[in-house]
Amino acid sequence: MDIFEKLRNNSGPIGTPAKMLNSHHYFSFPMLEGELGPRMRFMGREVLNWSLNNYLGLANHPEVRKADAEAAAKWGLAYPMGARMMSGNSVLHETFEKELAQFVGKTDAFLLNYGYQGVMSAIECLCDHRDVIVYDAESHACLIDGIRLHKAKLGEYYKFNHNDMVSLEKNLIRATKLAEEKGGGVLVITEGVFGMSGKVGDLKAIAELKKKYNFRLLVDDAHGFGTMGETGAGVGELLGVQDEIDLYFSTFAKSMAAIGAFIASNDPEIIMFLKYNMRSQTYAKALPMPYVEGCRKRLEMIKQMPELRAKLWENVKAMQDGLRSRGFNIGETESPVTPVFLHSEGGVPEVTRMVRDLRENMGVFCSIVVYPVVPKGQIMLRIIPTASHTLEDVEYTLNAFTTLAEKLKNRVYQSDAVQEVVE
Numbered sequence: 001m002d003i004f005e006k007l008r009n010n011s012g013p014i015g016t017p018a019k020m021l022n023s024h025h026y027f028s029f030p031m032l033e034g035e036l037g038p039r040m041r042f043m044g045r046e047v048l049n050w051s052l053n054n055y056l057g058l059a060n061h062p063e064v065r066k067a068d069a070e071a072a073a074k075w076g077l078a079y080p081m082g083a084r085m086m087s088g089n090s091v092l093h094e095t096f097e098k099e100l101a102q103f104v105g106k107t108d109a110f111l112l113n114y115g116y117q118g119v120m121s122a123i124e125c126l127c128d129h130r131d132v133i134v135y136d137a138e139s140h141a142c143l144i145d146g147i148r149l150h151k152a153k154l155g156e157y158y159k160f161n162h163n164d165m166v167s168l169e170k171n172l173i174r175a176t177k178l179a180e181e182k183g184g185g186v187l188v189i190t191e192g193v194f195g196m197s198g199k200v201g202d203l204k205a206i207a208e209l210k211k212k213y214n215f216r217l218l219v220d221d222a223h224g225f226g227t228m229g230e231t232g233a234g235v236g237e238l239l240g241v242q243d244e245i246d247l248y249f250s251t252f253a254k255s256m257a258a259i260g261a262f263i264a265s266n267d268p269e270i271i272m273f274l275k276y277n278m279r280s281q282t283y284a285k286a287l288p289m290p291y292v293e294g295c296r297k298r299l300e301m302i303k304q305m306p307e308l309r310a311k312l313w314e315n316v317k318a319m320q321d322g323l324r325s326r327g328f329n330i331g332e333t334e335s336p337v338t339p340v341f342l343h344s345e346g347g348v349p350e351v352t353r354m355v356r357d358l359r360e361n362m363g364v365f366c367s368i369v370v371y372p373v374v375p376k377g378q379i380m381l382r383i384i385p386t387a388s389h390t391l392e393d394v395e396y397t398l399n400a401f402t403t404l405a406e407k408l409k410n411r412v413y414q415s416d417a418v419q420e421v422v423e
Helices: 003-009 012-021 062-075 084-088 091-103 115-126 141-148 165-182 203-209 235-239 268-277 289-304 306-325 347-361 391-409
Strands: 039-042 045-049 108-112 132-136 158-160 186-191 216-220 247-251 261-265 338-343 367-369 378-383
Touching: 012 347, 045 347, 045 391, 062 289, 084 268, 091 108, 091 261, 091 289, 108 115, 108 268, 115 141, 115 186, 115 216, 115 247, 115 261, 115 268, 132 141, 132 165, 141 186, 158 165, 165 186, 165 203, 186 203, 203 216, 203 235, 261 268, 289 306, 306 338, 306 391, 338 391, 347 378, 347 391
Parallel strands: 132 158, 132 186, 186 216, 216 247
Antiparallel strands: 039 045, 108 261, 247 261, 338 378, 367 378
């Protein structure tokens, strides 16, 4: 078979329904235009936007824009050239690493070009064929892909039920036995905040299991960095177990509203090992200087402007309390990530009409998640409050969701006449 012909006939689990619905640029790959913030333009209309992981509102903050512009003017976008091991290192890269490590309570850190690529490469680098990985069932795709790069045979890494410590312990017993037979170690992988559900990883209970089992813990805290804990140092800080996290990872794509990532540890030798052995960094260009300087500014603001985090949580509390008081199911979120679960009897056509009504007529834009990410018959609308939103934005959205739920209950969206919903 011709490879291209095969791909034309099967667009994949996401691409196939998108192709059937002709949803490109609407439900998938939508184009939000204008200044980044709570109000943007979609398909020519202004919408109230709840779909950006811009938690602290730094994406378009005047101080950030100024720092980014000055750094780009000073350095250009090319400097430094080459991978850091060869010709792309700088004093500012290493200074930033020290600042990141200090902020999350670690001894040392390694600055990475990208989050997804970075954590995948870190997992591949840390574990050889003798080692055994145990990971949470709801781990992000970047972690799953990193585990797939693991050099062990299929079946020599174990998945525990989401946030289930009984399941984790059962798998730790299996993993410990296998690691002893192979002469390797055990790495447990989980998240600080799970990005779809908003649930917090049970890091305290996992840390307790270290007293019984010999393993190292890697935590992806992409959604917790900058938002959780007294200073914003993440879920480990919030739960008082930051020291028990052996490898702390976060991307800059959430609270920092930028590109890049880092991994930190209390063992400088391990960080040095990663610097010399992570293929994604050894053979890739260093993070350009404007990002380094711009992200240093962002970190400085996270540390020196706690009012940004306070405003974020004011909006989060207003949104989540408002949804609960109106009878909405928002699951077990303990973070800014706010899922809203609704029931649909009419399948995909009903869901598409509902989302079109929400965007076109109510002017509210948020992400939508359907089967197979959530069970059949369920819809999840994912709201991301930020420090840039106002309480008026929250109230407007609560009213819109109340109207939406009433229409869904009355089966308005099951009508074939889409024009009755969207003018």
